[in-house]
Amino acid sequence: MEIKILGLSTIPLIKEGDDLATLIIEASKRENIEIEDGDIIVIAETIVSKAEGNTINLKGIKPGSVAKRLAEQTGKDPRLVEAILRESKDIIKVGHDFIISETKHGFICANAGIDESNVEEGMATPLPEDPDATAESIRFSLINKLGKDISVIIADTQGRPFREGAVGVAVGVSGMNPIWDRRGETDLYGKSLKTTKIAVADEIASAASMLMGQADEGIPIVIIKGYHHDHLKGEGTSKDLLRPRELDVFR
Known part of the structure; x- marks a missing residue:
């Protein structure tokens, strides 16, 4: 399996009212990157808030x-x-x-x-008002314009309890289930998995953040190619990634 992580480096500085779907298509054409069926487009939450005037x-x-x-x-x-x-x-x-x-x-x-x-x-940017709805809107716009079956993730960079450093996480999801529930499958030794659920959308967001960076990289949109995620087909949201309060053993 080969997975490609491609950053769009010609996205202009975003201002309120910008159509992110159109900017993604224009940048991909300039950079000779074809958006194909199965691609996952990861968008930095900051430019979403800017485009929505949420500053x-x-x-x-x-x-x-x-x-x-x-x-x-x-x-x-x-x-x-x-x-x-x-x-x-x-x-x-x-x-x-x-x-x-x-x-x-x-x-x-x-x-x-x-x-x-x-x-x-x-100035500062909060998280988008409804990142799942925005991810869905951008996805549908791209599907209408390109006719391709894609998924969209809106990503933020956050720290983690008990570990140094920040990583990318999914705060908005459209076109896929963000969790890969592997309970009931068997490991290499035939033992049944009892609790294994993989936060795939977070893993994808984290991979994209390696190109997005945190400083002056200027790459707010990344296209993931080659991750065959048919097992994640569905219409999940970022809410699926949140641990229920009653299961939060640290709070």
């Missing part, structure tokens, strides 16, 4: 008393803390220089997923 002007935020208190505790800008509170439905843990929260979507991550990189000074 935060930190200079215009007036922090409340809770934000001011948490800012003193963490050393963060009180305006950023207020933005984090507005994007969160639960604060999980607060410490020096960090706030872990549960976002409105149900993701547990630092700073409610708000990103201050790759935007103008004083």
Whole structure:
């Protein structure tokens, strides 16, 4: 099996109202990359928020008393803390220089997923309002324009409990089941798998993030070719990747 990870390097800086599906097609043509049946297109969440006009002007935020208190505790800008509170439905843990929260979507991550990189000074981008719906909209637009059977993942970069470094994760999914449930299959020794479920959408997002990078790489869209995922056919969403609260042994 051969898997190719191809980054689109000619995507322009995104502004509100941009049609991401059209930009993907135009860039793929410029770079002589044919979008084919079975391709998985991974899109950085930052450009999705930009295209949807979902940005935060930190200079215009007036922090409340809770934000001011948490800012003193963490050393963060009180305006950023207020933005984090507005994007969160639960604060999980607060410490020096960090706030872990549960976002409105149900993701547990630092700073409610708000990103201050790759935007103008004083601005920030939260996670898209509904990344699953956006992934589906972009996918259907690409299918209508190209007639190809593809999947779309919207990816974010997040840290992980008990491990250093951040990795790509799927926050929006369309055209595939993000979980590969292998329970009931057998291993090399014939033993039945009891609990094995693979977060394939996260693995794909993480692979794409190697090209996307975190600094000035300028590659917000990656095309994955050659991953034969017929076993994942379906219409799952990123919600399938969230562990139910009653099974969250750390909270």
